[in-house]
Amino acid sequence: MKAGEPEEFIVDGRRLDGRRVDELRPLKIEAGVLKRADGSAYVEWGGNKVLAACYGPKEIHPRHEANPKRAVLRTYYSMAPFSVYERKRPGPDRRSMEISKVTRQALESVVFTHLYPMTAIDVFIEILQAQAGTRCAGITAASVALADAGIPMRDLVPACAAGKVGGHIVLDLFDIEDNYGEADLPVAIVPRTGEVCLMQMDGNLTQEEFEQAFELAIKGCMQVYEKQKEALKKVYEKRSEE
């Protein structure tokens, strides 16, 4: 047992933060929050605070990266130095490089990049405050920012993790569960078709536990999806009034 590990993760059907096993942390999504970006989104998800900005389609630099058949989608996941308990050294590290890559691939599955050859679409994700599950919050924010920028896409991409803590399969791990839990399974989907566009896992799960967690994560994604759509509707209502 690691130092600081809670003895029980679930007491009387409630998790340490009061949630049930299949309950998301409070999630708030707002679109169009930044003036300079072509599209943007702000996500507050439990203790996570995440901004995403989309710039493009725009001229690509360096130009040799241009693709004559499609826009080049570039995603950058970055954590603010003050977003975690122990200050994070600024700049990209190995973890953020991997997350940037899987985020890009998840979004590439929905963006109609072929409409904008020779251009770049940049998406910047900034984690301002972290409480586990930041890659899911980042993808969720990023796809809203893309939509807010008016980039044609076949769907939004909601993301949500499920995992295992103290032998229980739970939805949307927060930091204590993530640190001391037995498994974490982040998933992102294309809701209209049910396709899975991001899938990672670390920890330990049997086949049955995996199938249960996978199912639960997809259900979580569907809840996130509703919030994403609400956020976009709201920003368009606001803009039509102005």
Added chain:
Amino acid sequence: MNQDIIADIKKDHVEKLLDAGKRVDGRGFDEYRNISVEVGINERAEGSALVTLGRTKVMVGVKLSVGMPFPDMPDSGVLTTNAELIPLASPSFERGPPDEDTVELARVVDRAIRESGCIELEKLCIEEGELVWIVFIDLHPLDYDGNLFDACTLGAIAALKNTYMPKLEDGKVDYKTRTEEKLPVRDTPVEVTYCKIGRHIVLDPCLEEEEVLDARLTVGYNEKGEIVAMQKGGSGTFTKEEIVDIVRKGREKAEFLRQHIPG
């Protein structure tokens, strides 16, 4: 521009073959290429392995040193996994700092080794809070013909299981004197990679397949067959059913891979 058109033609070719039930190299859809694993192939490394998977060749070295433990794990050894995609191994690899593919490879291999708990890190404490063993796994592809994930994970665990502790004297490592004592390893995790091309799912993509794949799924299993690591790659998607099916059938393939580890 030319590269792009060639890629489209290649994809078309690979996919048409698959439609006809054939793979570019004549394998079955659920078949690995020939595998060989040799261990103890490098005299300077405390542990080493050379894996060939078809024409993919990977050398893995395990080096041990001593150093400070992490503050939150004062009585535990440290594991570090690193990959280097040297330009010797492929015209597509470039010199310079590690790119995202290199980082992903190292992290995904690390995930299976770490999450399976195969190395008994708690036995690698020399002096609590002061001095512990640090295990470096260096993944070194020499000839890249696809599926580095499976080859490197196999090489890493084979090398770890054949790692001998060097002599320790007054907190210093004497690398020239090797003890009879092996690095404590209690599990044998391996990773199994399937890829999706068009509507087909195939095991162990070779380079030609990897270049045109839509999506890739790597799953790590421990000896009990439990899932310890996963990573989806590629810009395409899987259905839920495809993923569950891959995770199920990969377990058998993991056992098959494990049989190739000597000792």
